[in-house]
Amino acid sequence: MLDLKRLRSEPEVVRAALERRGGAASLNRVIExxxxxxxxxxxxxxxxxxxxxxxxxxxxxxxxxxxxDGQIAAMSEVxxxxxxxxxxxxxxxxxxxxxxxxLPNLPEDDAPAEDTVLRECGEPADFAFDPRDHLDLSGERxxxxxxxxxxxxRFAYLRGELVMLELALVRWTLxxxxxxxxxPVIPPVLVREEALRGTGFLPxxxxxxxxxxxxxxxLVGTSEVALASLHADxxxxxEKLPLRYAGFSPCFRREAGSAGRDTRGIFRVHxxxxxEMFSFVAPEAATEEHLRLLAIEEQILxxxxxxxxxxxxxxxxxxxxxxxxFDCEAWLPSQQRYRELTSTSNTSDFQARRLAIRxxxxxxxxxxxxxxxxxAVAVGRTIIALLxxxxxxDGSVVIPQCLVDCGAAAVLPPAEA
RNA sequence: GGAGGGGUGGCAGAGUGGUCGAAUGCACCGGUCUUGAAAACCGGAGUCCGGUAACCCCGGACCGCGGGUUCGAAUCCCGCCCCCUCCGCCA
Numbered sequence: 177m178l179d180l181k182r183l184r185s186e187p188e189v190v191r192a193a194l195e196r197r198g199g200a201a202s203l204n205r206v207i208e209x210x211x212x213x214x215x216x217x218x219x220x221x222x223x224x225x226x227x228x229x230x231x232x233x234x235x236x237x238x239x240x241x242x243x244x245d246g247q248i249a250a251m252s253e254v255x256x257x258x259x260x261x262x263x264x265x266x267x268x269x270x271x272x273x274x275x276x277x278x279l280p281n282l283p284e285d286d287a288p289a290e291d292t293v294l295r296e297c298g299e300p301a302d303f304a305f306d307p308r309d310h311l312d313l314s315g316e317r318x319x320x321x322x323x324x325x326x327x328x329x330r331f332a333y334l335r336g337e338l339v340m341l342e343l344a345l346v347r348w349t350l351x352x353x354x355x356x357x358x359x360p361v362i363p364p365v366l367v368r369e370e371a372l373r374g375t376g377f378l379p380x381x382x383x384x385x386x387x388x389x390x391x392x393x394x395l396v397g398t399s400e401v402a403l404a405s406l407h408a409d410x411x412x413x414x415e416k417l418p419l420r421y422a423g424f425s426p427c428f429r430r431e432a433g434s435a436g437r438d439t440r441g442i443f444r445v446h447x448x449x450x451x452e453m454f455s456f457v458a459p460e461a462a463t464e465e466h467l468r469l470l471a472i473e474e475q476i477l478x479x480x481x482x483x484x485x486x487x488x489x490x491x492x493x494x495x496x497x498x499x500x501x502f503d504c505e506a507w508l509p510s511q512q513r514y515r516e517l518t519s520t521s522n523t524s525d526f527q528a529r530r531l532a533i534r535x536x537x538x539x540x541x542x543x544x545x546x547x548x549x550x551x552a553v554a555v556g557r558t559i560i561a562l563l564x565x566x567x568x569x570d571g572s573v574v575i576p577q578c579l580v581d582c583g584a585a586a587v588l589p590p591a592e593a
Numbered sequence: 594g595g596a597g598g599g600g601u602g603g604c605a606g607a608g609u610g611g612u613c614g615a616a617u618g619c620a621c622c623g624g625u626c627u628u629g630a631a632a633a634c635c636g637g638a639g640u641c642c643g644g645u646a647a648c649c650c651c652g653g654a655c656c657g658c659g660g661g662u663u664c665g666a667a668u669c670c671c672g673c674c675c676c677c678u679c680c681g682c683c684a
Binding site: 214217218220221222224225227228230231232233234235236238239244247248249250251252253254255368411540541542 | 643652653654
């Protein structure tokens, strides 16, 4: 959510920023409704003041045993007017909230118009054979057929050595993040609507979100939702910032609208596990923190031996809450191209404002802080990349030492034919 | 699932229609006293919106959330959320 005050004080700056990303649609309506509200409010407050004064007089009269009937009758009229005004005000406020919620975050000045590759790191392996894709390499250890029989398309069983690989990957990642000051968290994955509104997924990505009709709960598409809400309605002491969390949870996505895309394997599935980084920082520290999250993502990919490139995401693909976003794409030999593995966003104060997450500096007033998120490890896609990049001629897969140290098999034997 | 109890300021805890934004205690900040500290005493201190450029000042709102009754609601009524206790069930 954007700052109404700023929108009021420099509407053209805001408009220009929004228009860069094509998100100014409801701006005029917001401004109009804000003016309406600001016209009604003082009127209502004047009536309230009148009521308050009269209440004192009536109390005093009653206390001294005098009749207050005249005043009461007069105030009855005032009360009726106040009630009508209040209804009008509430109507305007509800509309305002709705229109304001449709405005996306203001992009950073440096955010590019188009996706821009910043760098490529690591050398794609030059296989002396035709590289297999992750499904050929995994065999039934990624059991698509039975997953589909159980739950439909885009669901899979993960089996055998790959389960141990996932656990090693998660363990290793959480240890590494612990070293960077992230507290591990396993959050609820069923959340209320407010959490999705607060993080900017609603209204925006409703068609991606699973909803439980009987319980007014939603399945999160990322633990970002739960982690952001961890400090909702709190005022944090500035000295305690930054606060960093590493959420580990399953993620659920309907993938409506992506029919036919990435249908093979587990690149795009309805359920996957993910370790997500989330930071609460002072506003002036946000940009630096964003680069920090990106650096950690790169550290992880490098340690896993995965060739990757970093993309500065263009304005069109930012998503409602992000002011800036970087993706890391890993090289997939079977596709001969880079595919998205991780993503990190600076959401500035957009989520903090909606969730009422503030900080207080020594002796100061509460002020909004900044929130940032970044994928540490999207397990499914990382397994794909590990399989494909670590494969050998015989179909076995060499696993990076860091994961072996955390319990993964050093070499995954070839899939049974 | 059944039966009860409860949500008030940082915490504890009064308040059941009328100067209540809210007693009191603890914690906190400032001051007096003291060689210093403690104790004691005095004072201060919440959040949000608007008037404003303004951390002074003025008005308004906030006693879980949202409605209702009333001239007036922390107090009465309705709905929702949350917490606790007991029973049952259960990973």
